Amino acid sequence: MKKYLKYIITIAAVGLLAYKSVYFKKLSEVKAKTATAFDAAGFTQKIWSEQLNTKLDSAIELTTLIKAIEAAPADAFNRHTNALAIGNYRNAMVKLNAEVKQVNEDDVLVQLPFADSMLTVKVATEFVYGNAIRDASRLVDVKDFPNTNDLNSISEELNKTVRTTILKPFKQAVKAGDKVVVTGAIEINKAHLNWSEPEIIPVRLQIVN
Amino acid sequence: MIAQLKIGSDTLKRFQSLIALLILCTILSFMTDKFFTADNGLNVLRQIAVNICIATGMTLIVLTAGIDLSVGSVLALCGAVTVGLLRNGVEIPAGDLFVGFTLLGAILGGLLCGWLLGWFNGFAITKFNVPPFVATLAMLTIARGFTMLYTKGHPISNLGKEFAFIGSGSFLGIPVPVWIAAIVVLLAVFITQKTKMGRYIYAIGGNEQAAKLSGININRVKITVYSFAGALAALGGIIVTARLDSAQPNAGMSYELDAIAAVVIGGTSLSGGKGSVWGTVMGAVIIGVLNNGLVLLNVSPFWQQVVKGGVILLAVIIDKAGERRD
Numbered sequence: 001m002k003k004y005l006k007y008i009i010t011i012a013a014v015g016l017l018a019y020k021s022v023y024f025k026k027l028s029e030v031k032a033k034t035a036t037a038f039d040a041a042g043f044t045q046k047i048w049s050e051q052l053n054t055k056l057d058s059a060i061e062l063t064t065l066i067k068a069i070e071a072a073p074a075d076a077f078n079r080h081t082n083a084l085a086i087g088n089y090r091n092a093m094v095k096l097n098a099e100v101k102q103v104n105e106d107d108v109l110v111q112l113p114f115a116d117s118m119l120t121v122k123v124a125t126e127f128v129y130g131n132a133i134r135d136a137s138r139l140v141d142v143k144d145f146p147n148t149n150d151l152n153s154i155s156e157e158l159n160k161t162v163r164t165t166i167l168k169p170f171k172q173a174v175k176a177g178d179k180v181v182v183t184g185a186i187e188i189n190k191a192h193l194n195w196s197e198p199e200i201i202p203v204r205l206q207i208v209n
Numbered sequence: 210m211i212a213q214l215k216i217g218s219d220t221l222k223r224f225q226s227l228i229a230l231l232i233l234c235t236i237l238s239f240m241t242d243k244f245f246t247a248d249n250g251l252n253v254l255r256q257i258a259v260n261i262c263i264a265t266g267m268t269l270i271v272l273t274a275g276i277d278l279s280v281g282s283v284l285a286l287c288g289a290v291t292v293g294l295l296r297n298g299v300e301i302p303a304g305d306l307f308v309g310f311t312l313l314g315a316i317l318g319g320l321l322c323g324w325l326l327g328w329f330n331g332f333a334i335t336k337f338n339v340p341p342f343v344a345t346l347a348m349l350t351i352a353r354g355f356t357m358l359y360t361k362g363h364p365i366s367n368l369g370k371e372f373a374f375i376g377s378g379s380f381l382g383i384p385v386p387v388w389i390a391a392i393v394v395l396l397a398v399f400i401t402q403k404t405k406m407g408r409y410i411y412a413i414g415g416n417e418q419a420a421k422l423s424g425i426n427i428n429r430v431k432i433t434v435y436s437f438a439g440a441l442a443a444l445g446g447i448i449v450t451a452r453l454d455s456a457q458p459n460a461g462m463s464y465e466l467d468a469i470a471a472v473v474i475g476g477t478s479l480s481g482g483k484g485s486v487w488g489t490v491m492g493a494v495i496i497g498v499l500n501n502g503l504v505l506l507n508v509s510p511f512w513q514q515v516v517k518g519g520v521i522l523l524a525v526i527i528d529k530a531g532e533r534r535d
Contacts, residue, residue, distance in 0.1 A: 021314025027300055027307040142366075148455070149363045 038150040044157035047139045055137050056183045056204050059093040062121065063114050066195055069188070077190060084135050084142045084151070088191040091136035093183070094200065096121060097208075100178040107199075108174055110182065122199045123182055125171050128162050131155045132201045136185035162203060170205045181206040225527065226475055226491035233495060237502040244505055251384060257497035258386035259284075261490055262445040263464060264471035265397045266327075266438025268489040271472050272401070272414045273434055274481025275334065275341040280442040280468055281461035282352035283326045288446030289359050289456040291319030292368050312371050320443050326352060327439020331432030349465070356458050366455035376452025386448045393441060397486045410434060414481025470517070471496055474524040495520070 060068075060080050068076035081090035098110035098121060106126035111118045134140050134155040145151045174180070184202035238245040263280045270277050295315035299308040310318060326348060333344040378385045401407035409430045412420040421427050445464070450456045475492030477484025499520060503513045 017313070017317065021311055021317055023309045023311070025307045025309060027302060027305045030298075030300075030307040145366075148366050149361075152363075 038145075038153070040150065040153035040157050044154055044161065047137070048158070048161055051139050052137060052203070055093055055139065056095075059095040059183050062094040062096045062186070062198075062200075063112070063119070065092055065094055065186075066114070069193065073190070073193075077188075081188065082135050082138045084131065084140070088189050090188050090190055091132050092186050092188065093136040093138075093203075094186050095181070095183045096200075097179070097181050100174060100176050100180055103174055103176055109197075110180060119195070120197050121182075122197050123184070123205075124199055124201050125167050128159045128167070128201055130159075130187070130201070132185035132187045133158045133162065133203055159201075162201070166202060166205055170202075170207075173207055179208050181208055226488055226495065229474075230491055230495050230498065233498055233502070237498065237505070241502070241505045244502060249501065249505075251387075253494075253497045253501045254387045255384040256501070257493045258384070258390040259445040259448050260464070260467050260471055260496065261390040261493045262393050262441045262448065263438075264468040264475075264489045264493050265393050265486055266441035267465075267468040267472050268475070268477055268484060268486050269397065269401070269410055269434045270341070270438050271469075271477050271479060272410050272481055272484055273431055274414045274417065274479075275431065275435070276469070276479075277327075277330065277345045277435065277438055278342065278465050279326070279330060279345040279348035279352055280438065280445075281464035282349045282356065283323055283439055283442040284446035284449065284461035284464060285456075285458065286326070286352045286356045286359070286446070287319045287323040287443030288450035288460055289356050289365065289458070290322045291315045291443075291447050292365050292372070292450055292456040293359060294318045295368065295372060296365065315372075316447055319447050320440050323439040323441070323443020323446070324436045325439070327436040327442070328432060330439065331435030334435065335428035335431050360456060360458040362458055364455045364457045368451070368454055368456075372451050373454045374451070376448050376450070376454070386452070389444065389448060393444065394486055394490055401486055406430065406433065411482055414478075414483070416482070467493075467496060470521045473521060473528070476524075476528060478528065479525075492524075 065076065065080055068080060077090050081092040083090045096110070096112055098112035100108055101111045101120065102109040106124070108123045108125055110121050110123055112121065113119070131152070134151075137158075140151065140154055142151065181204075182200055182202055183204040184200040186198055186200050188198075234245070243249060263284065267277055267280065292315070294310040295312065298310055300306075301308065330341075330345050330348050333339045333347075334341050375385055375389075380388055401410065409420065409425050412423070412425060413427055413430060417427060442461075446461065449460055453460075471492035472484070472489050473479065473492065474495050475484065475488030475490070477488055496517065499517060500513065503516060508516070
């Protein structure tokens with residue numbers, strides 16, 4: 001009798017747990033609801049054409065950002081930079097008027113006056129990867145995306161657009177001595193500030209000779 | 210006089226981890242004023258909760274003279290399975306059926322996954338006589354591979370506030386992971402000190418042959434212990450995933466080393482039969498305090514690893530010296 005009681009209690013407990021643990025639906029109904037997969041290309045195209053220009057127009061001058069960070073790092077990082085991930089890396093959308101010093105296979109070195117000397121900046125023209133543009137633009141909120149895959153696909157699309165529509169014509173036209181206006185994303189390591197040849201991932205490039 | 214010295218020496222040995230912890234805390238309190246604060250204490254406890262869960266299971270295994278190298282990978286796989294069940298459920302196209310999981314169901318699913326992986330470890334060790342080191346090393350790779358397959362190498366994030374509460378919430382001012390770790394420890398202490406199973410674990414670790422001859426079903430005890438440790442690794446995985454609000458395919462990398470370190474520093478003998486869950490808790494706290502102290506003192510992460518390794522080595526040397534004296 002005691003044995004049967006034990007079995008009954010066990011079965012009842014398992015049944016209750018199962019009842020509280022799972023629910024059933026028709027697969028076809030669930031599929032119909034979740035059929036709309038994330039369209040990274042469409043999303044990126046929309047923010048590229050409708051929202052990014054405003055962000056580029058309001059980008060901070062690189063030299064101003066450096067000065068702000070050197071004067072009050074916490075405040076400057078808070079006001080001018082953005083990051084979607086935890087860590088020391090922050091991204092900012094910056095602008096600079098500079099002169100092309102050297103055209104390399106993978107980048108273009110430009111110079112601009114800063115303090116009492118010249119600051120050399122590397123503009124990436126070949127390897128445009130990572131999340132710098134997406135994060136610096138502040139147009140994407142991590143909370144809107146159910147998985148990191150979708151979030152990363154936005155970066156991929158943004159980088160692809162830069163490679164195909166911005167860099168291709170620029171690389172064909174640019175030469176040493178050209179005056180350029182560069183607007184793009186910069187990644188800054190909060191813990192190890194280094195302004196020696198910072199790298200910009202360009203989003204807008206104009207030759208203004 | 211000799212008897213008194215012996216009692217003193219025994220007491221010292223019994224409380225060696227606690228004494229080491231007190232010395233460490235005292236030194237760190239003098240070196241940085243950020244250390245001895247309530248916030249930092251809770252922070253340390255939150256950080257070590259996962260290691261306590263894993264190391265508690267590891268203690269039971271080590272007490273049977275075994276080892277489990279797979280806990281880090283099991284943690285990652287079970288964390289991923291839990292959030293996979295929670296977010297995606299299970300699809301059965303043949304029956305046009307979708308099985309959805311509530312938070313409770315997903316957690317139970319993750320724990321069951323850990324239990325089964327641990328059971329497989331125990332089964333391989335007992336039925337096929339595979340050395341625990343090799344069997345669990347194989348499971349380390351298998352579970353990591355399955356994690357990559359399951360997550361397709363990408364993190365799964367945005368798991369909802371309810372789930373995140375497990376990792377970052379608080380109850381009565383104490384972080385939830387700390388409550389979970391406390392329950393795990395009390396359960397393990399109860400098992401080791403108040404049940405037949407506990408006595409069997411110590412007996413197997415002390416002398417497996419003698420335990421077998423005295424009628425203990427060694428295989429069953431070992432399989433249960435490995436399964437239990439697997440479930441605790443899964444619990445650790447659920448906490449880590451909830452804390453990060455994301456199932457990372459590379460979560461739990463080298464967590465097994467921290468768990469083994471906690472067990473060893475806590476005075477459990479790697480040859481089995483000697484040690485306690487409380488000792489392991491002390492070991493985990495020592496590692497946590499050491500990590501925290503080194504971070505507060507701005508010591509380079511590279512040096513932190515060197516120091517941690519040194520402490521583990523020192524603990525083993527002290528333990529061996531004690532064994533020789535005995």
